[in-house]
Amino acid sequence: MNSNTINVYPSSLKPSITSSSSYNYSTTVFNHPEEQQKFEEEIPGRKAVLIWLGTLSFLVFTIVIVGGLTRLEEGGLSMVDWSFMGSLPPITQKEWEEEFEKYKQFPEYKKKNEGMTVEEFKYIFYYEYYHRMLGRLIGAVYTIPAIAFAAKGFFSGKRRVMSPWTVLAIGSVIGFQGLLGWYMVKSGLDENHELMKKYNSIPRVSQYRLASHLCTAFVIYAMTLWKSFDLATKNKTVETFAGSSIFKMVAPIFFSLVFLTAASGAFVAGMDAGLVYNEFPLMGGAVVPSDIMAIEPWYKNFFENATTVQFQHRWLATFVATAIAAFCFYFKKGDKGKQLPATVKKSLNYLLAVVTAQYTLGITTLLTYVPTSVASAHQAGSLTLFTFALWMAHVAKRIR
Known part of the structure; x- marks a missing residue:
């Protein structure tokens, strides 16, 4: 056994480790059931990381459903501004009218929703607003626990529960998804977009970008859920x-x-x-x-x-x-x-x-x-x- 491997068991209970790291749920092999039970008792942080990943999976599932509703209710192009941190929705009547005036400058209102009232605009606006806020919540729920778990050593050393590269990969795809979401919306706000001009269609986001956005959400969901399965079943x-x-x-x-x-x-x-x-x-x-x-x-x-x-x-x-x-x-x-x-x-x-x-x-x-x-x-x-x-x-x- 190399110097990085946990060495706290009598020889009869030592698990066989196929990785050079201290512990990795995806690469640990046990020769007997009692070895697995003994080994699992010594690993801190497993339940905390499992709850974290399970929460992320649930939030991604939720945002996919909210995104689908936003598409079905045709609210995806109602927010024409982009803010990294987000902001409160309009509150006063004046603020709503100002937001509505911004929307009127874009092709969806001009070609499809001309004559829409402020109250009708509020209805579609809230779908997109909550969709974006859920995206920011996912970013926060990923980032804050990841930093805390890294500080506790759950991604390295003897207390390692999952690979730091897996953690970084999940975070990178979440960040990419946020950028891809705006790139998708941008296609529906541009009346000179190639697909809109080519088929003289009503304003909508590019189906290529929509499919990419949805598939990326599925990838994030699969990454978090697969690792959740690893931890929940203890492999x-x-x-x-x-x-x-x-x-x-x-x-x-x-x-x-x-x-x-x-x-x-x-x-x-x-x-x-x-x-x-x-x-x-x-x-x-x-x-x-x-x-x-x-x-x-x-x-x-x-x-x-x-x-x-x-x-x-x-x-x-x-x-x-x-x-x-x-x-x-x-x-x-x-x-x-x-x-x-x-x-x-x-x-x-x-x-x-x-x-x-x-x-x-x-x-x-x-x-x-x-x-x-x-x-x-x-x-x-x-x-x-x-x-x-x-x-x-x-x-x-x-x-x-």
Whole structure:
């Protein structure tokens, strides 16, 4: 054992450390259950860091839902100023009128909301305001505990709970997300933006930037939640079972496909593509609609043709839902299902239940012409499905 390794156990209880650092939940291997129990008792800070990461995960989940509501209620372009620290919303009638006058100078009011009242403006303004304030809260909830935990040595030395590079990576992506949010909003405030001019569309943010913004939120959520799973489970191994090699290989693929489906959904939201064809499974009376490749060059249809964007999202979702259902039933049937470890069985049951609910919500959203309540539930469902797909991938990682 190197000089950096904890050496407080009798030889019969020493864990095998595969990392040069004192302790790392993702690289510690125990030969016997009593070794793991003894070792865990000696690590301070695990619960505190777990609560911190769990809180960040919850806040990111919340801001994604609020961001979706802001998009659905069309409030994303109501705040035309940017302040790093943020500020109080307008309070007096005069302040509201001044804020409203700023909004009137931009294309969304000129081309879409001309004649809007101050009271109507307040309604959309608050969605964007709370969305931005949540973003700043996430920044504070990350930064203050991270500094405190670093001072306590939870990211280095003998008390290390997680890698400092992981902590820095999470913080860097959070900072990047804030900048990306303003970059996204900026595209909707510019009446000379390429996409707005090209398609003579109503003012909206670039679907490319919207998808990037949402995907980055998913990345932050995945980073914090994965490490939360590490700490919550203490990386206890899962026993092998019949077909475990298939499970280990396929689980991360499903996680990637769920992420890809969510990204395609961001393009649907960014282009209001859910309102193009409100029937299922056909589109305009056909499986493949006639205007699916109406834009030149052909490859831009996948990102700028609302028909194609809806088509690829609905059929990617259908493929993923069907594949997950087949995967789950394969492992749950007969003797194979009876022999599954409890953790594996739970991950399959929950993933199947959530993907079924999410697929049903997606169809309902289409058939009901994208009402805010159903569409918001569908977006929450996408992140919930992402959560359970990530959990199954984490279970797969811990199989012996």
